[in-house]
Each structure stands twice: as C-alpha cells, then as structure tokens.
Amino acid sequence: xxxxxxxxxxxxxxxxxxxxxxxxxxxxxxxxxxxxxxxxxxxxxxxxxxxxxxxxxxxxxxxxxxxxxxxxxxxxxxxxxxxxxxxxxxxxxxxxxxxxxxxxxxxxxxxxxxxxxxxxxxxxxxxxxxxxxxxxxxxxxxxxxxxxxxxxxxxxxxxxxxxxxxxxxxxxxxxxxxxxxxxxxxxxxxxxxxxxxxxxxxxxxxxxxxxxxxxxxxxxxxxxxxxxxxxxxxxxxxxxxxxxxxxxxxxxxxxxxxxxxxxxxxxxxxxxxxxxxxxxxxxxxxxxxxxxxxxxxxxxxxxxxxxxxxxxxxxxxxxxxxxxxxxxxxxxxxxxxxxxxxxxxxxxxxxxxxxxxxxxxxxxxxxxxxxxxxxxxxxxxxxxxxxxxxxxxxxxxxxxxxxxxxxxxxxxxxxxxxxxxxxxxxxxxxxxxxxxxxxxxxxxxxxxxxxxxxxxxxxxx
Amino acid sequence: xxxxxxxxxxxxxxxxxxxxxxxxxxxxxxxxxxxxxxxxxxxxxxxxxxxxxxxxxxxxxxxxxxxxxxxxxxxxxxxxxxxxxxxxxxxxxxxxxxxxxxxxxxxxxxxxxxxxxxxxxxxxxxxxxxxxxxxxxxxxxxxxxxxxxxxxxxxxxxxxxxxxxxxxxxxxxxxxxxxxxxxxxxxxxxxxxxxxxxxxxxxxxxxxxxxxxxxxxxxxxxxxxxxxxxxxxxxxxxxxxxxxxxxxxxxxxxxxxxxxxxxxxxxxxxxxxxxxxxxxxxxxxxxxxxxxxxxxxxxxxxxxxxxxxxxxxxxxxxxxxxxxxxxxxxxxxxxxxxxxxxxxxxxxxxxxxxxxxxxxxxxxxxxxxxxxxxxxxxxxxxxxxxxxxxxxxxxxxxxxxxxxxxxxxxxxxxxxxxxxxxxxxxxxxxxxxxxxxxxxxxxxxxxxxxxxxxxxxxxxx
Numbered sequence: 001x002x003x004x005x006x007x008x009x010x011x012x013x014x015x016x017x018x019x020x021x022x023x024x025x026x027x028x029x030x031x032x033x034x035x036x037x038x039x040x041x042x043x044x045x046x047x048x049x050x051x052x053x054x055x056x057x058x059x060x061x062x063x064x065x066x067x068x069x070x071x072x073x074x075x076x077x078x079x080x081x082x083x084x085x086x087x088x089x090x091x092x093x094x095x096x097x098x099x100x101x102x103x104x105x106x107x108x109x110x111x112x113x114x115x116x117x118x119x120x121x122x123x124x125x126x127x128x129x130x131x132x133x134x135x136x137x138x139x140x141x142x143x144x145x146x147x148x149x150x151x152x153x154x155x156x157x158x159x160x161x162x163x164x165x166x167x168x169x170x171x172x173x174x175x176x177x178x179x180x181x182x183x184x185x186x187x188x189x190x191x192x193x194x195x196x197x198x199x200x201x202x203x204x205x206x207x208x209x210x211x212x213x214x215x216x217x218x219x220x221x222x223x224x225x226x227x228x229x230x231x232x233x234x235x236x237x238x239x240x241x242x243x244x245x246x247x248x249x250x251x252x253x254x255x256x257x258x259x260x261x262x263x264x265x266x267x268x269x270x271x272x273x274x275x276x277x278x279x280x281x282x283x284x285x286x287x288x289x290x291x292x293x294x295x296x297x298x299x300x301x302x303x304x305x306x307x308x309x310x311x312x313x314x315x316x317x318x319x320x321x322x323x324x325x326x327x328x329x330x331x332x333x334x335x336x337x338x339x340x341x342x343x344x345x346x347x348x349x350x351x352x353x354x355x356x357x358x359x360x361x362x363x364x365x366x367x368x369x370x371x372x373x374x375x376x377x378x379x380x381x382x383x384x385x386x387x388x389x390x391x392x393x394x395x396x397x398x399x400x401x402x403x404x405x406x407x408x409x410x411x412x413x414x415x416x417x418x419x420x421x422x423x424x425x426x427x428x429x430x431x432x433x434x435x436x437x438x439x440x441x442x443x444x445x446x447x448x449x450x451x452x453x454x455x456x457x458x459x460x461x
Numbered sequence: 462x463x464x465x466x467x468x469x470x471x472x473x474x475x476x477x478x479x480x481x482x483x484x485x486x487x488x489x490x491x492x493x494x495x496x497x498x499x500x501x502x503x504x505x506x507x508x509x510x511x512x513x514x515x516x517x518x519x520x521x522x523x524x525x526x527x528x529x530x531x532x533x534x535x536x537x538x539x540x541x542x543x544x545x546x547x548x549x550x551x552x553x554x555x556x557x558x559x560x561x562x563x564x565x566x567x568x569x570x571x572x573x574x575x576x577x578x579x580x581x582x583x584x585x586x587x588x589x590x591x592x593x594x595x596x597x598x599x600x601x602x603x604x605x606x607x608x609x610x611x612x613x614x615x616x617x618x619x620x621x622x623x624x625x626x627x628x629x630x631x632x633x634x635x636x637x638x639x640x641x642x643x644x645x646x647x648x649x650x651x652x653x654x655x656x657x658x659x660x661x662x663x664x665x666x667x668x669x670x671x672x673x674x675x676x677x678x679x680x681x682x683x684x685x686x687x688x689x690x691x692x693x694x695x696x697x698x699x700x701x702x703x704x705x706x707x708x709x710x711x712x713x714x715x716x717x718x719x720x721x722x723x724x725x726x727x728x729x730x731x732x733x734x735x736x737x738x739x740x741x742x743x744x745x746x747x748x749x750x751x752x753x754x755x756x757x758x759x760x761x762x763x764x765x766x767x768x769x770x771x772x773x774x775x776x777x778x779x780x781x782x783x784x785x786x787x788x789x790x791x792x793x794x795x796x797x798x799x800x801x802x803x804x805x806x807x808x809x810x811x812x813x814x815x816x817x818x819x820x821x822x823x824x825x826x827x828x829x830x831x832x833x834x835x836x837x838x839x840x841x842x843x844x845x846x847x848x849x850x851x852x853x854x855x856x857x858x859x860x861x862x863x864x865x866x867x868x869x870x871x872x873x874x875x876x877x878x879x880x881x882x883x884x885x886x887x888x889x890x891x892x893x894x895x896x897x898x899x900x901x902x903x904x905x906x907x908x909x910x911x912x913x914x915x916x917x918x919x920x921x922x
Contacts, residue, residue: 055785056786057696057728057729057757058727058728058787059697059786060639061795062634064636072801098590102589103587104583104584105582110578114575117810118572118575120566120574126565128563129771161622162805164803164804165805172629172657173523174520174523175523177521178520189802192802198636235519235520265519266517266518267519268518310589310590311589311806322515324515324516326521329527334522334523334526337526337533338657340532341629341653341654342629343626344625344774346808347622347772347773347811348774349578349808443589
C-alpha cells in the first residue's frame with residue numbers, strides 16, 4: 001500500500017471518529033477503504049503529519065462546537081450512502097433516508113417562479129433587497145391561509161429560507177444562558193443547535209445525552225407524548241408535531257397540556273409543524289389552535305414537504321407579539337433584529353413560488369403532492385405490518401417508525417443498506433430514545449417505494 | 462388626541478430610543494407623528510400599558526442582544542425613508558441609501574433561472590435537498606473564475622445565500638470567546654453580529670464604541686488603511702476591501718502588511734470582497750493573491766452587486782483547508798458543520814443563476830451591469846467635487862464617501878432628506894470613524910442619479 005493510500009485510509013478512520021453514536025456502530029459492516037478525495041463529502045480533514053508542521057493560528061476552537069459528537073445526521077447518512085455506492089458501483093440504491101422530496105413541483109408553482117425570474121430582467125419587474133421578514137403579500141397569504149381565525153397577524157409571520165435555518169436563528173435569539181427540552185427522539189437540529197450555542201454540557205457517553213438538556217422520552221408506551229409530570233422545567237421546549245421521526249401527532253388534549261405546562265413554568269415552546277398538512281386525524285394543525293398559546297409559543301413551518309421546496313428553500317416562523325421575555329420585552333422584536341442582522345430575506349423567486357403555493361390552484365396542487373406521499377406511506381406501513389414488525393407513524397406524517405426491539409439502529413441501518421441497497425435513517429440518530437428503531441421515509445417515486453418494499457419482504461420474510 | 466393616537470405617538474418615541482447614534486440625532490428634524498401600523502416597518506413594540514398586565518414567560522432576554530444600541534442600520538434608514546414619505550406623500554424620493562441594486566438582471570442569467578424553475582416541474586429536472594455547501598458545478602465555476610491560479614480548490618468554497626448570512630455563520634463558528642477588530646468605519650454586520658455572539662462588552666456612549674472591540678480607524682489621513690502598529694492583537698480581523706462605506710481599496714502592499722500582521726498575531730482575517738469587481742485600480746481582487754493568506758484568511762463574497770442578486774440571494778465564502786485553529790483543527794471543518802446544521806444550502810434556482818453568471822456570456826453581462834453603476838459613481842463624484850466637497854471612494858467601489866467636516870452625519874442625512882428628498886446613509890452608522898461623512902450609493906437608475914445630482918447642486922451650491 002502506497003503512502004497515499006495509507007494517508008487516505010487514516011483520513012477515513014479519523015473522520016469515523018466523528019460518527020453518530022460511535023460506540024454503538026458495528027465496525028465490521030463498514031470495511032470500506034477508499035481514497036477520501038473520491039468520496040467528495042467529508043472534507044478538510046488534515047492528516048496528523050500535516051498538522052504537526054503546518055502553521056496554526058492562535059485562535060482557539062469554539063469549545064461548544066467541539067462538544068458535538070457527530071457529523072450532522074443527514075450528511076452522515078449521505079456519506080454512508082456514497083461509500084456504499086463506491087463499494088457497489090452497480091447497485092440500484094433506493095433512498096428512503098434523509099426525507100428528500102422526489103416528485104416534481106406542480107407547474108402552477110414553477111410557472112410563477114419562472115415568471116418572476118423573467119420579470120427580474122425588466123425595469124418594472126426587477127426587485128432588489130426585500131424586507132428581511134419577507135414580502136408583505138407572502139406574509140398576508142400565510143396569515144390568512146394557515147392562521148385565519150387564530151389571531152395571528154401578518155406581522156407576526158417571518159418568511160425564511162426554511163425551518164432549519166429559523167431554528168438556528170431562534171437559538172441565536174435565546175443565546176447561551178437558557179435551558180432546553182426536546183422530545184427524545186426528535187429532529188437533530190434542535191439539540192445540535194443548542195450545543196453549538198453553548199446551552200448544554202458535554203456529551204455523556206454512558207447515556208448518549210448531552211448534559212443540561214431535558215430529554216422528554218417519547219415511546220410506544222406513552223403514545224409518543226412525554227409524561228410531563230416527570231419533565232423538569234426548562235426555558236425552551238422544542239416540540240415537533242407531527243413528529244419527525246416517530247410520525248406521532250399530538251392531540252388537542254395533549255397540546256393543551258403542553259401549553260399549560262409551558263405556562264406554569266414560564267417556558268417558551270418552539271413548535272415545529274413542518275408536517276402539519278400530512279395529518280389524517282383531526283389534531284390541531286397549529287399550536288395556535290390552543291387557547292393561550294400565543295403567550296408561550298413560536299411556530300416554525302416550511303414549504304419543503306408540501307410543495308417539494310427542499311431545494312427551492314422557503315419556510316416561515318410565527319412569533320406572536322404576545323410572547324414576552326421575563327422583563328416584558330417582546331421576543332418578536334429580538335427575532336426581528338436577528339433576522340435583519342443575520343439574514344437578508346428568502347430569495348424573491350422562492351417567495352413568488354410561495355405565493356403561488358397559497359393560491360387556490362397552488363393549495364390544491366400541494367394537496368395532491370401530499371396525497372401521493374401519503375399513499376407511499378400506506379404501502380410502507382402495510383409492508384412492515386405484513387412482515388410482523390411493530391410500526392408507528394405513517395398516519396399523520398410521511399415517516400414510518402419501525403421497531404427492531406433489542407437491536408442497534410446503526411446495525412439495522414447497515415444490514416438494510418448492505419443487503420437491500422436501501423438507505424433508511426437509524427433511529428438513534430434522533431436521540432437515545434430512537435435506539436432500536438429505523439425511520440423509513442415515504443418520499444420516493446412510486447416504483448422505488450414498491451421495489452423497496454419487495455426488497456424489505458425478501459430480507460425480512 | 463385620541464387614546465389610539467397617544468399610544469401611537471408613544472410607540473414612535475419608544476422606538477426612537479433605539480436609533481443609531483441616538484445622542485447625536487437632531488430631534489427637531491423628525492417631528493413626524495404617524496400611527497405606527499401604517500409605517501409597517503418597526504413592529505412588535507409593546508406599549509408600557511400592555512406590558513404591565515400581560516403574561517410574561519420566565520425566560521430571560523439574551524443579554525448580548527440587549528447590548529445592541531440601535532436597529533440594524535439599513536432597516537433604520539428604510540424606516541426613516543418611510544416616515545419621510547408619510548410626511549411628504551407626493552415627494553419624489555430618490556434612494557441612494559441602502560445600496561440596493563436597481564438595474565434589471567441580464568437576460569442570460571434570468572433565463573437560466575426560469576429554465577431551472579420549469580425543470581423543477583419535470584421528473585428529470587427536479588432536485589430536492591442539495592449539498593449544504595452548494596452544487597459542485599457552482600463551486601467549481603467559482604474556483605476557476607475567481608481563484609484559478611491561487612490554489613483555492615472547489616471544496617474550499619461554500620456557496621451561500623449571501624455574504625451577510627455567512628458573516629453570521631462565521632461568528633457562530635468563532636463563538637463568544639474570541640476578540641475582534643474592525644475597520645472604523647465599516648459595514649455594520651461585523652460589529653452587530655459580534656455583539657450578538659457575546660464577543661463584546663457594553664456600548665460606551667462617550668466614545669460610541671462597544672467595549673472589547675478593536676476599532677481600526679480608517680481616515681483620509683491614513684489613506685483609509687489602519688496604522689497596524691497601533692492596533693492591538695485580536696483573534697478575528699474583519700476587513701472589507703473595497704471598503705463599504707469609504708470605497709477605499711487596499712493595495713497589494715497594504716494587504717501584504719495585513720497578512721503579515723495576522724500571521725504575527727495568529728489572527729484570522731475575515732476578508733469581505735463583495736465589491737472586488739468594481740475596482741479600477743490594479744489592487745488584488747482576492748486576499749488569496751497575497752502569499753501565505755490561505756493560512757490566516759477567510760474570504761466572503763457575493764453576486765448581489767455584480768448581477769443585481771440582492772433579492773435573488775447568492776454568495777460564497779472561501780475557507781481554505783490550510784486555515785487551522787490553535788489546536789490544529791481545520792476551521793473549514795467547523796464551518797462545514799455549522800453550514801450543515803444551521804443552513805440548508807442556497808436556493809437551487811439562485812444557484813442556477815449563479816452558474817449562468819459564471820458563463821462567458823454571464824461574466825460579460827455582469828461587467829456591463831458593473832460598468833453602468835461605475836458611470837453613476839463618476840457622475841456623483843464629479844458633482845460633489847464641483848461643489849467643493851472633499852470626496853473619497855468611487856474609483857474602486859460603488860460608494861462615494863463625502864466629507865462634511867465638523868457636522869453630525871445624521872444631521873446631514875436629515876438635511877439632505879428633508880430638503881432634497883434624497884436618501885443617503887449617515888457615515889456614523891458605520892462606526893464613530895464615519896462621523897462627519899455621508900455615504901452616497903451609486904446604485905440607481907441613471908435619470909434618478911442625474912436628478913439627485915441636480916438637487917445636490919441646488920442644495921449645496
């Protein structure tokens with residue numbers, strides 16, 4: 001083996017030390033040894049040799065970022081997918097992993113974006129900097145479409161480039177001196193952004209949790225709604241419903257409990273409703289359907305999974321003017337300051353698309369996209385049911401949460417990838433409460449979902 | 462006066478306490494009393510009455526954000542413009558203020574974005590989540606176009622939704638335990654994002670500076686390049702060249718000094734080159750033209766002022782893999798983690814536009830846009846020269862920096878707005894070193910620039 005190969009191999013292992021749940025990963029399943037360059041995903045890994053001789057600045061690395069145990073979950077899944085493709089270049093890999101939409105955007109929406117693009121070439125149609133908070137027309141349409149009778153006004157709504165980005169901006173607003181709670185399992189951006197901002201302690205390997213975060217365990221036994229009587233008071237409560245990854249949607253009664261819990265504790269709920277339109281049950285679509293929520297809650301949402309805007313980038317966050325810090329200062333005013341200072345508004349073309357989404361034809365078209373993915377969900381649920389697995393989610397969300405009792409999530413992820421060439425997401429990537437589960441995303445072309453289900457049946461029959 | 466009017470008036474004054482440089486603002490010129498709602502810019506200001514009785518959470522306001530003395534400069538300028546329009550509804554206001562582009566985007570670029578929009582409606586052309594770091598083709602085109610022979614590689618470049626957004630993400634990477642230096646005056650996002658991250662002390666009203674920031678004074682006397690022998694060592698040095706607002710571009714010799722200064726101190730330079738293509742002189746377009754810069758510098762740039770992308774949103778940041786923290790850890794690896802966790806990539810439509818910008822036709826078209834604004838600059842420079850003002854900038858940047866010795870910037874801003882209906886930007890909004898100056902932006906339709914110059918001549922002849 002040449003020196004170059006040696007270096008490359010050491011680079012791969014050095015990056016593997018940053019894996020999610022490194023202690024629980026079964027190393028035998030990933031004996032992939034490939035030059036790092038060709039992976040083209042993990043980057044900027046200096047070899048020890050380079051670091052010894054290289055010039056270093058005197059700037060200390062941010063200790064909070066150093067606490068992070070892992071690459072962000074979804075790039076890590078993508079990295080493993082890429083490594084698998086290198087090992088099996090001819091494999092027909094099917095991705096039901098990172099929750100990426102696959103179906104074309106309805107023409108009524110893309111036509112509006114194309115029209116806006118062309119208009120930018122004309123004197124009349126050109127626009128430069130928009131309001132950082134979003135165009136008035138988009139804010140108004142969001143208010144009337146989603147919050148019509150809920151007392152949320154146009155100026156409570158901040159249009160953005162997506163919910164994940166807004167979560168980070170909210171964390172910047174909160175700063176390092178707050179405590180936070182999350183559902184366990186949950187979408188990893190909440191915890192990771194909290195670590196980055198310095199709200200947490202070190203990662204504790206024995207429990208696979210960061211110190212100073214309140215993990216609200218959500219299990220089949222509690223119907224994926226935490227037992228609030230056992231939850232410690234925190235400043236911020238991240239709550240995602242319908243939940244990513246479990247697919248569970250909180251009922252009106254549960255959300256009423258949650259709002260009361262926040263009110264009793266003086267906490268702020270950051271409510272992620274990115275999958276609200278996937279609900280089949282009659283649960284609230286917005287936290288603001290719960291009386292009093294405007295005094296304790298922020299809501300963040302997105303066009304990503306409704307209109308296939310994962311690449312176009314458009315979301316929004318509602319910060320009601322009634323929500324106040326302990327000194328009476330409106331949270332919205334600080335969020336507005338952060339949005340104005342750290343962001344410059346969503347693309348005007350994306351906003352034109354958002355406006356088209358909210359037209360009667362656009363709303364109809366989004367419902368059809370959502371309906372298609374819901375059919376996928378049904379197929380996946382039925383497949384795993386027929387194989388005797390306990391399956392959760394699916395009814396109110398585009399995610400199916402499959403239980404592999406007693407097994408390690410990354411092992412199951414690797415088994416499925418190795419034997420069926422299907423990419424899923426390991427449950428433990430969403431928190432220790434996800435251990436023993438696999439999240440199967442329903443985002444995929446129909447033929448791929450059907451083929452994936454055939455392969456699942458071959459593997460587990 | 463009704464209660465409502467009373468409330469509205471008190472709301473205006475309460476927001477005025479958050480003005481930039483509040484101590485130096487001449488209150489007589491802004492006796493505007495209008496209902497806040499109709500301003501539609503300042504929002505979420507609770508009245509004292511509301512705050513007394515309203516429910517408050519127990520979450521403390523972020524003390525760092527509370528340090529901010531003012532609304533972010535440009536929304537504040539926009540707010541004053543709106544107030545002026547309410548006072549003079551029929552005034553023909555000309556904006557040479559916030560630096561917003563006005564000319565249509567060349568068709569070769571918008572056509573590519575329209576084509577991408579339409580393609581998103583097709584199975585073959587649809588794309589969802591892209592790499593958070595940007596599309597490979599865009600990164601490659603940026604590397605070859607701007608850094609062809611400078612040793613910057615495709616994977617050193619992170620595509621983003623704009624330089625301002627990247628500055629904030631860089632600040633998140635650095636965290637709260639670094640010290641920073643800025644040119645004084647400079648683009649306010651550097652200082653504000655530093656305050657927000659907790660890198661600074663309180664604002665000191667007597668000197669109009671935040672404690673714990675090193676302000677590097679840039680004046681006509683030192684050719685707008687700081688005397689580095691008097692600058693204290695900091696971890697981070699923000700440096701913008703061509704400078705916003707002074708328009709000064711650092712020479713090769715000066716930048717060589719700067720890189721050596723950083724190297725001697727173990728500092729990291731964040732070099733903002735958003736106006737590089739506006740340079741007429743033979744100064745470096747990139748900090749990476751200076752030998753050794755890759756070990757001490759990050760560069761951030763943008764399509765905003767080249768292609769009129771202020772609303773489309775597309776920029777990039779170069780973090781060379783050679784740049785290391787004191788422990789040898791690559792800065793790029795932490796920036797990559799933040800980009801993946803706090804951001805989801807620029808819009809795929811904007812990226813299609815960026816790729817078109819970097820085609821031979823696109824580059825030619827951008828040069829024409831830039832050339833047009835440079836002609837505007839020349840007209841403005843000649844006007845103020847003819848009026849006997851000392852004028853700086855203009856030669857290498859789309860900003861003209863006009864000296865009003867001994868006068869207060871906000872007073873001059875108000876005088877010009879009140880008497881000519883022209884919006885400029887007060888120099889002191891860029892730091893205490895900008896006091897006594899006005900920044901006049903060259904972004905405008907030709908007839909507006911000509912008309913503005915006629916009005917300047919009427920006012921100051």
